[in-house]
Amino acid sequence: MGEVIVVGAGAAGILAALRAAELGASVTLLEKTNRIGTKILISGGGKCNICHDGTMEDVLRAFRPNEARFIRAACYRFPNREIVRLFTDRGLEVYTRPNGRIFPAHGTAKDVVGILRERLDQAKVNLRLDTPAERILVEDGHVVGVRAGGREWPSRHVVVSVGGSSYPTTGTTGDGFRWLRELGHTIVSVRAALAPIYLEGTDPELSGLALRDIMLKARAGGREIARWRDDLLYTHRGISGPTVLGISREVGEHPGATLEIDLFPDLSFESLRDHWVAWAREHPRQMVLTELERRLPDRFAPLALAAAEVPATTVAAQFTQKQRNRLVEVLKAFPLPPVRLVVLEKGEVVAGGVSLDEVDPQTMRSKLVSGLYLCGEVLDIAGPVGGYNLQAAFATGYVAGESAAG
Ligand SMILES: Cc1cc2nc3c(=O)[nH]c(=O)nc-3n(C[C@H](O)[C@H](O)[C@H](O)COP(=O)(O)OP(=O)(O)OC[C@H]3O[C@@H](n4cnc5c(N)ncnc54)[C@H](O)[C@@H]3O)c2cc1C
Structure with a gap:
């Protein structure tokens, strides 16, 4: 030997x-x-x-x-x-x-x-x-x-x-x-794999915010290239956590890929919309933001509302069908800023x-x-x-x- x-x-x-x-x-x-x-x-x-x-x-x-x-x-x-x-x-x-x-x-x-x-x-x-x-x-x-x-x-x-x-x-x-x-x-x-992603213009104030049990999806050329369900963590320069590591390899391989978050992966668009219809009927004076804060982290709820172009002070009685559909669209596909970098050196x-x-x-x-x-x-x-x-x-x-x- x-x-x-x-x-x-x-x-x-x-x-x-x-x-x-x-x-x-x-x-x-x-x-x-x-x-x-x-x-x-x-x-x-x-x-x-x-x-x-x-x-x-x-x-x-x-x-x-x-x-x-x-x-x-x-x-x-x-x-x-x-x-x-x-x-x-x-x-x-x-x-x-x-x-x-x-x-x-x-x-x-x-x-x-x-x-x-x-x-x-x-x-x-x-x-x-x-x-x-x-x-x-x-x-x-x-x-x-x-x-x-x-x-x-x-x-x-x-x-x-x-x-x-x-x-x-x-x-x-x-x-x-x-x-x-x-x-x-x-x-x-x-190439990077199992790595965090830096985004263009993430708000540093979001750093540390965790979204639990969401579905993160990546799209390129009009089709979905990856999805991962678990938690997502906002960092100083972008996003990390298991969902991000899970899709990072495909994102790195498709320059220009876009990212979106399904915040309620267990609910279809229709059932989420029905929830908001029933909620508005039952609580006409309540603010949309208050209900959102009940279902999403406090720091994230205003972002979702802004992405849906619903004024922060809107109460249920003023919540139009158009606004409601836009909000549900955002909750099912919250758009993240463009990808700047999949960080090779920080990959597992x-x-x-x-x-x-x-x-x-x-x-x-x-x-x-x-x-x-x-x-x-x-x-x-x-x-x-x-x-x-x-x-x-x-x-x-x-x-x-x-x-x-x-
Ligand atoms: C933060 C992090 C968390 C991870 N968590 C997990 C996990 O929980 N589960 C899992 O399955 N995987 C995990 N991984 C991945 C896993 O650690 C790697 O896939 C695995 O360690 C690869 O093993 P390897 O022996 O090929 O390389 P390495 O473990 O990287 O070992 C290579 C070794 O070679 C040495 N070396 C390099 N150049 C030279 C040289 N010129 N001369 C002599 N020696 C040299 C290095 O110092 C190192 O000791 C994680 C990785 C990271 C970074």
């Missing part, structure tokens, strides 16, 4: 190192920063959504079809229940939220990383922190080592798991994209990366350079929020480690 070098100690690299060591390889894990699993530590708001519950087919359905096809074999090789076992075997209790997301029950992301660290130590992986890799060394189409931390680390089996390029302060600065392009790989253009993942056509999905071997294995976010894979991205990173890492050791 030979020497395996793994570059990058995130979710994918740690699993690659563990699996290769388990199979008897002597493994060196090179990490640029002074700690392992930095992105795991900040994942799920510090709680770490470890993976997603359900059958592997259900999990795979959350990905785009070409990505699902690529990770299918790896996900069956190292499915969600095995990921969970990695932690529960070491005493971590987990629980599954009603929406299928699996989290530590009492612990945090720190405990998840603590267990991975413990496992690396027990597997006798030679972990080298503060050792940034500069280059992958290749001779005659075969990997021969890595240049890192000012010296060469010879090996004919190298796993590259350096992640993407969002949250650059955590260590992921897109180094892998540069090296792999130089080695002849196609890098599918790197990036879309794009090494073209999946150039990597063997059964082994994670590069089809262009022998002895080179690629896994995790450096590949052109980006799943939705919900534990899907760690699933993809853990599973592709596991398979890369297995192949590198073999």
Whole structure:
């Protein structure tokens, strides 16, 4: 069994190192920063959504079809229940939220990383922190080592798991994209995914305002391109929260896309209109704004009224049919200001990366350079929020480690 070098100690690299060591390889894990699993530590708001519950087919359905096809074999090789076992075997209790997301029950992301660290130590992986890799060394189409931390680390089996390029302060600065392009790989253009959106001219006073359980929709070229139901949060420069992350990839891919909020996704236009008709009949002296404030956050209600061009002082008895229909239209499709930017650096993942056509999905071997294995976010894979991205990173890492050791 030979020497395996793994570059990058995130979710994918740690699993690659563990699996290769388990199979008897002597493994060196090179990490640029002074700690392992930095992105795991900040994942799920510090709680770490470890993976997603359900059958592997259900999990795979959350990905785009070409990505699902690529990770299918790896996900069956190292499915969600095995990921969970990695932690529960070491005493971590987990629980599954009603929406299928699996989290530590009492612990945090720190405990998840603590267990991975413990496992690396027990597997006798030679972990080298503060050792940034500069280059992958290749001779005659075969990997021969890595240049890192000012010296060469010879090996004919190298796993590259350096992640993407969002949250650059955590260590992921897109180094892998540069090296792999130089080695002849196609890098599918790197774009924001699961990212906040900056809007033109958002009112900073709205910052911190949360809209609960709404449907955010994106349209482009006269058709709907994405929708996501959950919460939306106004920020200083735009919007964030699960709904925004959920549609950000499609918005980034369609410049000029417009956004609207369905504030009452469970009610049809007609039933919402009937509500306002009945309310006006029963409370002729009440202000429209008061009723809106009962159903929407206080700070948001005047905005909806203004968007419908209904004067703030209008009472039910003055509320015309035209105004009522306009208000219902606004409540079902509240228009947001134009998109300025989908913020790549603040994305939980990036879309794009090494073209999946150039990597063997059964082994994670590069089809262009022998002895080179690629896994995790450096590949052109980006799943939705919900534990899907760690699933993809853990599973592709596991398979890369297995192949590198073999
Ligand atoms: C705020 C946030 C919250 C998230 N929440 C979740 C969640 O709850 N559930 C989920 O499934 N996913 C979540 N994700 C996504 C998930 O963290 C990533 O998909 C996953 O970490 C990717 O794993 P990776 O191993 O490919 O890359 P990374 O985890 O990014 O690891 C790459 C490693 O390589 C190192 N590295 C980079 N360049 C070099 C170099 N030149 N030399 C040596 N080392 C290098 C980096 O320092 C890093 O340690 C979240 C991401 C963020 C940013």
